[in-house]
Amino acid sequence: MNLRHATLHQLRIFHAVAQHNSFARAAEALHLSPPTLSLQVKQLSETVGQALFEQLGKKIYLTAAGHTLAEACADIETRMDRLSEDLEALRGVERGSLKLAILTTVKYTVPKLLGGFCAAHPGIDVAMVVGNRENLLQRLANNQDDLCIMGQPPEQLDVVSEPFADNPLVLVAPPDHPLVGKKRIAPKRLASEPFILREPGSGTRLTSEKFFASQSVTLKNRLEVGSNEAIKQTVAGGLGLAVLSTHTVTAELALGELVQLDVVGFPLIRRWYVVYPRGKRLSAAALAFKDWMFEHQPKAGRAR
Template identity: 85%
Template sequence: MNLRHATLHQLRIFLAVARHNSFARAAEELHLSPPTLSLQVKQLSETVGQPLFEQLGKKIFLTATGQTLADACADIESRMERLSQDLAALQGVEKGSLKLAILTTVKYTVPKLLGGFCAAHPGIDVAMVVCNRENLLLRLASNQDDLYIMGQPSENMDVVCEDFADNPLVLVAPPSHPLVGRQRLSPKRLKDEPFVLREPGSGTRLTTEKFFAGQGVRLKTRLEVGSNEAIKQTVAGGLGLAVLSATTVVSELALGELVLLDVVGFPLIRRWHVVYPRGKRLSPAALAFKDWLFEHRPRPGPSR
């Protein structure tokens, strides 16, 4: 066995497969064809001299050798990332790269801030991933990005979490709903109203259910929908009420496609956070964007 024959490219591919426990998902992440990826892993296994994965049914698992190699690859990747940051620091903040992962709901706010940052720092190479809460937490747990922008992370995660802006949640209805125009509605008045909710685990859904449970109201769920866009269309079609981030419904409210309901306790105020693993050394580019985020963050406006 001579690991000097292993390439960084092979190690990166192997680590992606180990992280996903899937050749197909690793190939998708790395933009490689599955046969090409499989060949690289096979060649690495031959270099190591022992199998790296075992297949049980349709699932693959790391062997003991594979786990040892995966741990080493993670160390190598971390060291290469630090090297990249050190080199970028020597060149100043105008060079380097920035990898962001943001919650789907934040796509109405952060890309505009990112656009201004890129215009001010054209030498920084920026990549951004938009995903739901579950996938965002998975990316955070495996330290795949520089910064994560989301609501409240899980309490059991060892992370730095800094809030930078309000995220008011509003209750919307179709314009024809009989409660439109009524003043100071009690939350209990909605106990028989059908609701359109995000998928289980969504931060918006968790906040909504917690609020109504505190009012002694169990929501009547008509539909569970996986995107804010689909929820807005469903509510506009008269299939129920919904609680959404105010940033996601600006256009629909302006056009009269949706209407705010005046319910006591609303808007529910959550906060947007910039998050990263505790102990992570942020690159100059990441630090610069974090500063930009706080300097140019949306200012609170009237609640209604």
């Protein structure tokens, strides 16, 4: 066995098959014909001297040798990506790529920052994924992005987290709610009110429940909704109250579709963080965007 005879092309093809668990899907992803792809994998297997896949029924599975080679391919791909970043860095921040993962709540502000950044640096290719906290934690653990933008940084992962903007949470109600217009509403007054909550694990929900627990109030959960947009519509429809980021309800408050209640202790002040794995070497583009966020941090609307 002499792996020096293996080519990067063959390793890339094998890695694609391993990731897709399918020769056909890998061929489609790489824009290769299935016979060409199969031949390359066969030649690589002969170079390794061991079978890389086994077929059981219509499914293929990695052999022990295949698993070992797939891990090596992932390392090689990471190193090649780093090499590309290093070479781009030598050309300055005007070239390169940037991969972001942002929390759903942040989609109301970060894309605006990103738009300004891209206008200032048109040579940078940008990809952005929007997800909930669970999605972002998984991507962060797998080091899939350059930067993650989220609320509470994870305690179970070894990461660098830098706060770059305030994220005030306000309590909103439909315009015809009996508490609209009342001053300094005591939190205990809300014990009997139905609430529309985000899914368990949501940073907004955790912060809200922690605050009301400190006031000896257990929130009455009427509905759990998976998006801020759906929560706003549900509250506007009169089904309950909700705690949301000021940034997400600016338009609705201005139009009178929702009303911010004057509750003692609100707004609850959270922070937004830029997060990445400790030890990760940020590209020139990632460093430039991180600096851009701090220089152009979003301003929340003034609580009324």
